[in-house]
Amino acid sequence: MTPPSPVSPKTAPPAAAEPVVTEQLAREHGLTGEEFARLLGFLGRNPTLTELGITSALWSEHCSYKSSKVYLREFPTSGPRVLQGPGENAGVVDIGHGWVAVFKMESHNHPSFIEPFQGAATGVGGILRDIFTMGARPIACMDSLSFGELDAPRMRSLIDGVVRGIGTYGNCMGIPTVGGETRFHAGYNQNILVNAFALGVARRERIFKAKASGPGNPILYAGSRTGRDGIHGASMASESFDAESQKKKPTVQVGDPFVEKILLEACLEAMRSTAIVAIQDMGAAGLTSSIFEMAARGQIGFVLDLDKVPLREPGLSAYEMMLSESQERMVLVVKRGREEEIARVYRKWGLEVATVGELRSGSRAEIRHRGKVAAEMPIAPLTDDAPVYERPVAMPADLARRQQAPEVPEVQNPTATLEALLATPELASKEWIWRQYDHTVRTNTVIGPGGDAAVLRLKGTPSGLAMTSDVNPVYCGLDPRRGGMQAVAEAVRNLACVGAEPVGVTDCLNFGNPENPEILWQFREAVRGISEACRAFEVPVISGNVSLYNETEGRSIPPTPTVAMVGVIDNLGEMPVAHFRKAGDRIVLLGKDRAEFGGSVYLRLLHGIEQGMPPAVDLAAEARLARLLRQAIAGSAVHTAHDLSEGGLALALAESCIGGFGGGNEGAAGLGARIEVDLTPLDLFSETQGRALVAVAPARLERLMRLAEENGVPALEVGEVGGTDLVIAADGATLSASVARLHEIWSTALPKALGF
Amino acid sequence: MKCGVVLFPGSNCDHDVYHVLKHVLEQDVVYLWHEETTLKGCDFIVLPGGWSYGDYLRGGAMAALSPVMQSVREHAAKGGPVLGICNGFQVLTEARLLPGALRRNRGLKFECRDTYLRVERNDLDFTSCYRQGQVLRLPIAHGEGNYEHFPGELDRLEANRQIVFRYVAPSGEVDDAWNFNGSARAIAGIVNEAGNVLGLMPHPERCAEEVLGNMDGLGLFQGLVQPALRLVGAAR
Amino acid sequence: MRAKVTVYPRREILDPQGKAIRTALQRIGFAEVGEVRAGKSFEIDLGPVEPQAAAERVAAMCEQLLANTVVEEYAIEIVGEAPAGAKRSADEGKTS
Amino acid sequence: MRAKVTVYPRREILDPQGKAIRTALQRIGFAEVGEVRAGKSFEIDLGPVEPQAAAERVAAMCEQLLANTVVEEYAIEIVGEAPAGAKRSADEGKTS
Ligand SMILES: Nc1ncnc2c1ncn2[C@@H]1O[C@H](COP(=O)(O)OP(=O)(O)O)[C@@H](O)[C@H]1O
Numbered sequence A: 001m002t003p004p005s006p007v008s009p010k011t012a013p014p015a016a017a018e019p020v021v022t023e024q025l026a027r028e029h030g031l032t033g034e035e036f037a038r039l040l041g042f043l044g045r046n047p048t049l050t051e052l053g054i055t056s057a058l059w060s061e062h063c064s065y066k067s068s069k070v071y072l073r074e075f076p077t078s079g080p081r082v083l084q085g086p087g088e089n090a091g092v093v094d095i096g097h098g099w100v101a102v103f104k105m106e107s108h109n110h111p112s113f114i115e116p117f118q119g120a121a122t123g124v125g126g127i128l129r130d131i132f133t134m135g136a137r138p139i140a141c142m143d144s145l146s147f148g149e150l151d152a153p154r155m156r157s158l159i160d161g162v163v164r165g166i167g168t169y170g171n172c173m174g175i176p177t178v179g180g181e182t183r184f185h186a187g188y189n190q191n192i193l194v195n196a197f198a199l200g201v202a203r204r205e206r207i208f209k210a211k212a213s214g215p216g217n218p219i220l221y222a223g224s225r226t227g228r229d230g231i232h233g234a235s236m237a238s239e240s241f242d243a244e245s246q247k248k249k250p251t252v253q254v255g256d257p258f259v260e261k262i263l264l265e266a267c268l269e270a271m272r273s274t275a276i277v278a279i280q281d282m283g284a285a286g287l288t289s290s291i292f293e294m295a296a297r298g299q300i301g302f303v304l305d306l307d308k309v310p311l312r313e314p315g316l317s318a319y320e321m322m323l324s325e326s327q328e329r330m331v332l333v334v335k336r337g338r339e340e341e342i343a344r345v346y347r348k349w350g351l352e353v354a355t356v357g358e359l360r361s362g363s364r365a366e367i368r369h370r371g372k373v374a375a376e377m378p379i380a381p382l383t384d385d386a387p388v389y390e391r392p393v394a395m396p397a398d399l400a401r402r403q404q405a406p407e408v409p410e411v412q413n414p415t416a417t418l419e420a421l422l423a424t425p426e427l428a429s430k431e432w433i434w435r436q437y438d439h440t441v442r443t444n445t446v447i448g449p450g451g452d453a454a455v456l457r458l459k460g461t462p463s464g465l466a467m468t469s470d471v472n473p474v475y476c477g478l479d480p481r482r483g484g485m486q487a488v489a490e491a492v493r494n495l496a497c498v499g500a501e502p503v504g505v506t507d508c509l510n511f512g513n514p515e516n517p518e519i520l521w522q523f524r525e526a527v528r529g530i531s532e533a534c535r536a537f538e539v540p541v542i543s544g545n546v547s548l549y550n551e552t553e554g555r556s557i558p559p560t561p562t563v564a565m566v567g568v569i570d571n572l573g574e575m576p577v578a579h580f581r582k583a584g585d586r587i588v589l590l591g592k593d594r595a596e597f598g599g600s601v602y603l604r605l606l607h608g609i610e611q612g613m614p615p616a617v618d619l620a621a622e623a624r625l626a627r628l629l630r631q632a633i634a635g636s637a638v639h640t641a642h643d644l645s646e647g648g649l650a651l652a653l654a655e656s657c658i659g660g661f662g663g664g665n666e667g668a669a670g671l672g673a674r675i676e677v678d679l680t681p682l683d684l685f686s687e688t689q690g691r692a693l694v695a696v697a698p699a700r701l702e703r704l705m706r707l708a709e710e711n712g713v714p715a716l717e718v719g720e721v722g723g724t725d726l727v728i729a730a731d732g733a734t735l736s737a738s739v740a741r742l743h744e745i746w747s748t749a750l751p752k753a754l755g756f
Numbered sequence B: 001m002k003c004g005v006v007l008f009p010g011s012n013c014d015h016d017v018y019h020v021l022k023h024v025l026e027q028d029v030v031y032l033w034h035e036e037t038t039l040k041g042c043d044f045i046v047l048p049g050g051w052s053y054g055d056y057l058r059g060g061a062m063a064a065l066s067p068v069m070q071s072v073r074e075h076a077a078k079g080g081p082v083l084g085i086c087n088g089f090q091v092l093t094e095a096r097l098l099p100g101a102l103r104r105n106r107g108l109k110f111e112c113r114d115t116y117l118r119v120e121r122n123d124l125d126f127t128s129c130y131r132q133g134q135v136l137r138l139p140i141a142h143g144e145g146n147y148e149h150f151p152g153e154l155d156r157l158e159a160n161r162q163i164v165f166r167y168v169a170p171s172g173e174v175d176d177a178w179n180f181n182g183s184a185r186a187i188a189g190i191v192n193e194a195g196n197v198l199g200l201m202p203h204p205e206r207c208a209e210e211v212l213g214n215m216d217g218l219g220l221f222q223g224l225v226q227p228a229l230r231l232v233g234a235a236r
Numbered sequence C, D: 001m002r003a004k005v006t007v008y009p010r011r012e013i014l015d016p017q018g019k020a021i022r023t024a025l026q027r028i029g030f031a032e033v034g035e036v037r038a039g040k041s042f043e044i045d046l047g048p049v050e051p052q053a054a055a056e057r058v059a060a061m062c063e064q065l066l067a068n069t070v071v072e073e074y075a076i077e078i079v080g081e082a083p084a085g086a087k088r089s090a091d092e093g094k095t096s
């Protein structure tokens, strides 16, 4: 296209029928007085409505990270394997054999609460685009879900909708959902969390970036047409001047996984050519964030002709086009003269593609619509130099009280206690959820949902990739710093249980309103905890996402810094599983109990007490345990490895017995265990960290104990696999139940509670 | 043997089938784009799983009308082997190359899990590497795998021995509890009367390698591409 | 012309979805609900064309794509140009 | 009384299914096809009840279960007892 002649900002006319932008309208767009003044300052005039919309989008918390930036700087983000840290669409780490892993996690909390199916589905769609935008083929997803109490209003249908949404999108794309977490807590009754993780792989040298360069290079638009999807500001701002708009409700974004699937294939095919300079998906704030961010990264200007943008319905205003969040759209910068070469690929796949603008030297953005200039602005002040705040922080006033050591009721009947815990949706099997996810497509899944970490083989290599997602919001609420550390430590532990060495972390930091100093304090402490732990384990944070303002009527969610960690297994030998596999195996407990109950499921789910200090996290001890597990597993000496987390030793043993139940395997009838420990019945439910269960053939026991000693990890042989019952002889009382019964309770609890 | 994996927009098990044929069984394999009007001289055609054209109307409905299916039809008419897996099975029924229809699972939910299949006949090339009555463990992953047809037609299928795989308990007994999608007569896979067009909902390509902990699916491909491995003395 | 098409599972065939919806409706207090059939519906713009011809074209669409006549039956209604505006309330609904 | 309910995606909202069906119909030779909307339809037996009351009950069913009014709109038609016999051909179809 021929670039329209530049016009001086002073003369930029507001498009017809648009309201004059006032400070009031700016405030309705979420700009503070100072921010509006700042906008007027660098614009040197009153903004057009489109310019206001663009500014409100780019300066939103979501795009600008203005409240969180200062703290995120604390994360360790570099390391020998890191090829791309935070700042791109996703992070990139080297996983050997010339391959890299590209991964990221993102939240879609609010949309999922409004319309659970589409909200969750488009959340998955968004994170997948972040991955293939980098030139990687997505091979796995995980989902971390936080729901309210089942009896809270709409909760059952929210759960059903979210799970169907995640399943439908991933299943249709043919990308396995191999893991995740699900929790239920009153703190999420009015703000559920849907965090979606995706991982892709690519050849080391085939990574693509979203850094625009080369004045005169055309900007291409590919994928779905633009409609009025997800424009919230739009209707609000329009009503005042457009009778038509009264009818236009802010419309829910609807995902089309089929279009995303062909968009994925088309993008990967187009990327084989050398014509692509930069490529970026359209996520939140659609065209605006994608094009401005690309230009900002390349410190270059651009001109955009909105009349060229494919529309789903006629009559969209420039404002609406710039803010539309229609799904399954990409923006590409292509070498001048090679548009057709790229366009042909998209058309082959049945996708629309259009040249909508071009890069220009300088540092300004010009957006034209219907022969008028709808926006003409400098790019840096809206992006790199967007407002950053160091807001006040304050330790929650009630924290000291909540951290006081609670009265811990004794366990009368350990069997009944275990059964009661297994019957809670919190600890029951999540099979009802992950059955609805295709977790075997792409034929890489060695270990799918249900274990400690998922394991994928890396085709064409002897290696495997492991991944897990962890956080305990109750711990975080009682001590966000410890909670942050614990999330990282548990992730490392889960990876170690499949013999994987951690290579990178992505996070999704879900918190309340950062303008509340107590919430921001939680955020800062959690980030410090995560940073501290990542430094200790030498695992870099390579990407992530912040979701703030998860608050309703002044009530914030529990601090929920979800940590997703990826690990590498150099040689996929015989893999251990989390459940018992062979009668006669010796069971060894690694790590020492310290009778810790603060924030435990025992207190919370059975006694309604959410109080005390969460379990201490000894990072050095965790590192030793992880090394031991990796060494033991590498020698393929281990049949079973399962870490202790919520519910402590009793829960871990129960899970290891139940896991093999059913199917045609040896555990079909239920493979029990006889355990003898020098612990009180109560201690069986202590949540002391840094512990794991391992089961090995008798002949391998000695080697395991020697490895434990060498690594300085306390190890105790506690019993043997066999029989059809789980029997734990503790001080003064014995826990005894048939595996069949435990399985029945554990596997039916969630569907029963949901009533589906 | 030259194998062709048909690629519809929205197919997503195409790579998986290609991988098994090419890298596990070392066959000559090509992809056949949905707009192709020839089969590029392929001897064996596989319609892989996925969500062809989004499967918005009914699984396989739109794919059944694509140009390449005309050639597949002719190939089948000449007795050429055609295997439809999951969505591929749906395409074959929608194209009327196989009888019946696959409707939403009984529970109205997508089901991803291992199932146990009983080999009802091993006198087909497809099943010639299995024992008669052998129980296989194969994963399913579908929302519309509930096989339906009229009672009379089902009787005909039985009479013609067109039912090749049934969902059973690990013990090998037909048991409704192990028929997760509610298929009539526990039907997991059927063949046409001529015996050269097979469709099944479970995914043999997902359990054809040791590293995945299950090789039960490999035989289905071997039966066709490695005749040498066919069981001698199989009831044929 | 526009066509309104509805596609239902044939009566000889089980309709698990219809059963599920009936159960759900009864559970949330609509005890009066008897049999429920769950199907699909389509509205198709046909441009200018004679009703009879339109009906034949749409029947062909049903046979070839919109319905799987092995297990489904369809019904076609040809209506004039009047744009089917959003119908949200029962009353408006009845007038359609 | 029986109710015929149709549920469609709200007009301003993307209708991927309608889009896909339109493309497919055009590809197989129905070039005249314009916009296609794809939705759900339900036939509900209500037993003996006044049309007006029936309509209100069914509207409630739509609000609570049959439609997701965040993204869908519905239309209701109340018809008499006449059993909706299988309609296979276009002609019979038109008479419905
Ligand atoms: N929403 C979900 N999606 C997929 N898998 C899930 C989900 N929720 C739980 N799971 C699976 O259930 C298993 C148990 O989850 P969890 O108790 O969080 O494990 P851990 O305590 O070892 O972190 C995990 O293997 C996980 O993959």
Ligand SMILES: [Mg+2]
Binding pocket: A451, A452, A494, A642, A643, A644, A645
């Ligand atoms: Mg674990």
